[in-house]
Amino acid sequence: MELQQYKAEDFILNDSFVRYCLRSNDTDVQFWENWLLRYPHKQAEVDKAREWIFMLGLRLTPEEKEAEFQSLQERISTITPATEEPPIATSVVAIRSRWKTIFRISAAAILLLATVTWLRKTTHPDSTGTGAADYALFEAGDSIRKTIVLADGSRVILNTHSKLKVPAAYNVTQRQLFLEGEAYFEVAAVAAKPFVVTANQLAVKALGTAFKVRAYAFDTATYVALVNGRVRVVDTAQATSAMELAPGQQLSGVPHRNTFVRTTFDMNRELNWRSGKLIFEDASLTDIAATLEYWYGVKVHLTPGKYKPIRFNGIFVNKSVHEVLSAICFVNGLYVKEKDQALYIQANP
Numbered sequence: 001m002e003l004q005q006y007k008a009e010d011f012i013l014n015d016s017f018v019r020y021c022l023r024s025n026d027t028d029v030q031f032w033e034n035w036l037l038r039y040p041h042k043q044a045e046v047d048k049a050r051e052w053i054f055m056l057g058l059r060l061t062p063e064e065k066e067a068e069f070q071s072l073q074e075r076i077s078t079i080t081p082a083t084e085e086p087p088i089a090t091s092v093v094a095i096r097s098r099w100k101t102i103f104r105i106s107a108a109a110i111l112l113l114a115t116v117t118w119l120r121k122t123t124h125p126d127s128t129g130t131g132a133a134d135y136a137l138f139e140a141g142d143s144i145r146k147t148i149v150l151a152d153g154s155r156v157i158l159n160t161h162s163k164l165k166v167p168a169a170y171n172v173t174q175r176q177l178f179l180e181g182e183a184y185f186e187v188a189a190v191a192a193k194p195f196v197v198t199a200n201q202l203a204v205k206a207l208g209t210a211f212k213v214r215a216y217a218f219d220t221a222t223y224v225a226l227v228n229g230r231v232r233v234v235d236t237a238q239a240t241s242a243m244e245l246a247p248g249q250q251l252s253g254v255p256h257r258n259t260f261v262r263t264t265f266d267m268n269r270e271l272n273w274r275s276g277k278l279i280f281e282d283a284s285l286t287d288i289a290a291t292l293e294y295w296y297g298v299k300v301h302l303t304p305g306k307y308k309p310i311r312f313n314g315i316f317v318n319k320s321v322h323e324v325l326s327a328i329c330f331v332n333g334l335y336v337k338e339k340d341q342a343l344y345i346q347a348n349p
Helices: 015-022 026-038 040-057 062-077 092-123 267-275 285-296 321-332
Strands: 135-140 146-149 155-158 162-167 175-186 195-199 202-206 210-215 222-228 231-235 238-245 249-254 259-264 277-283 299-302 312-317 334-339 342-347
Touching (some): 195 210, 202 210, 222 231, 238 259, 285 342
Parallel strands (some): 299 342
Antiparallel strands (some): 135 162, 155 175, 195 202, 222 249
16 A cells, blocks of 8 residues: 555554654654655644554653564564455455454554553552653764654754653643753643753743753753743742743853843744754854854864964755864864864864
């Protein structure tokens, strides 16, 4: 059957689609995101299938996701057909239809069983007390951002060198996330469940909003930039300290110091960031280092030395920091070293 004819129950039986929903394979994620751009009329069926799979997959670690996926496949493969032969008059289409129905029911039953198993696991954490099963952890590496669609339909772009914890109870009793690094959030409006992101002791509360939070370990402050809607930022250590933002405003706060500073930011720069379009216009070496830190969430140092004046121009679309730096260094006679998760730009001797 062609993908355009798929219903929700067909999608959940497609290996690639399951890996896409569980975000366990970047190739599958890219394929299905591109496919949905070509066939947007299938979004409703995809959302329905994703909702079923999220019952199992959202709250598992990547290792648990793969184990459950393999278990699902193994159990389905053990289903044996009935021994009696169908009447000769039975058409091939009818036989296929019958087996497709049996296959769907069996897979759905297995998925439900796995979900019940997961619920028991998270309701009764292991004796170590680590609580590892109480949330799903999403991580973006040093070169690729991750796009995450949460159970309520909210969308997250997780920047490189970042981690996002999604509690098991997300969208059940609350919508609270925990961020280390940087992420952009497009929040689905659910009036009864405020959306809260906690990062470096700052809690950002939003409802039907698009905003960005930055809280890397090497930054001296935590930043919140509001694209649209409204957010309220609270220092969890000083609950009386709070500030609301309007679109186009940015807050910077130093945890535990009860100091918030509200400024404006370049909205076009954020639009470019979200689309992966990095632009340099007559950028000095200091500008380049600052832009790379902002864009990729990695500390960039300029090693002391004699540098030629640089006014660099260039556009990079969805490129890793290593690809960008390689191009800049080649053109300007520089080289770069990586140490302790930081980059060091140096002049050629």
